[in-house]
Amino acid sequence: MFLDRIGIDMIGIVNEPSSPRFAKKEFNKMIRTKVSRPVVSVAINHDNLDLKADLIQVHRILNDDELERLETMSTSRFILYVPVSEEGRIYLRKVVSHGFDKVLFDSPRRGLRTSLQLAKELLDVFPDAGLAGGINPENVVDFVSLNPGWLDVSSGVEEYPGKKSRDKVMKIKEVIKGGV
Numbered sequence: 506m507f508l509d510r511i512g513i514d515m516i517g518i519v520n521e522p523s524s525p526r527f528a529k530k531e532f533n534k535m536i537r538t539k540v541s542r543p544v545v546s547v548a549i550n551h552d553n554l555d556l557k558a559d560l561i562q563v564h565r566i567l568n569d570d571e572l573e574r575l576e577t578m579s580t581s582r583f584i585l586y587v588p589v590s591e592e593g594r595i596y597l598r599k600v601v602s603h604g605f606d607k608v609l610f611d612s613p614r615r616g617l618r619t620s621l622q623l624a625k626e627l628l629d630v631f632p633d634a635g636l637a638g639g640i641n642p643e644n645v646v647d648f649v650s651l652n653p654g655w656l657d658v659s660s661g662v663e664e665y666p667g668k669k670s671r672d673k674v675m676k677i678k679e680v681i682k683g684g685v
């Protein structure tokens with residue numbers, strides 16, 4: 506399948522109903538039969554997450570009670586969103602102290618490009634984190650140069666909201682393969 510052939514490491518499925526990329530939890534199960542890569546359920550609200558997915562990406566800042574609750578599940582199954590902002594710097598310490606080892610640095614608001622300078626500062630603290638936030642074929646080189654644990658690309662490789670562009674996906678892959 507195309508998704509397997511292009512050499513991605515994980516496939517994120519947005520299970521948040523308010524998103525133009527919304528897919529039902531059943532879709533996660535179906536896509537899992539088609540690809541060998543881990544499927545990540547992405548949502549803002551806990552109830553919308555697919556707890557059966559390989560990985561679970563909670564896309565908002567969690568309070569102490571919520572972090573403690575997730576900690577009792579399995580920290581290694583969660584990817585925790587950390588905003589690239591001053592608030593994110595403080596929140597990162599909390600997330601790490603709760604034992605989470607998969608962290609995604611993303612812009613503080615959807616549609617906003619992540620600040621490279623602030624992202625660099627957060628990556629100095631937590632180098633294995635993923636990096637997201639408005640990455641597209643034109644700017645991916647700048648994000649690669651920060652050497653994050655992984656890159657998470659979504660709206661920047663779309664034809665329109667909800668429809669991925671094969672050309673843009675291939676283009677971004679070529680840039681990454683070409684190095685910086």
Ligand SMILES: O=C(O)c1ccccc1N[C@@H]1O[C@H](COP(=O)(O)O)[C@@H](O)[C@H]1O
Pocket residue numbers: 517519521524525526547548549564611616637638639640657658659660661
């Ligand atoms: O894509 C969405 O609409 C979405 C909705 C709710 C939570 C997260 C969402 N997207 C995730 O955000 C990051 C960065 O995406 P982008 O490249 O800036 O568009 C990524 O993990 C998306 O899956």
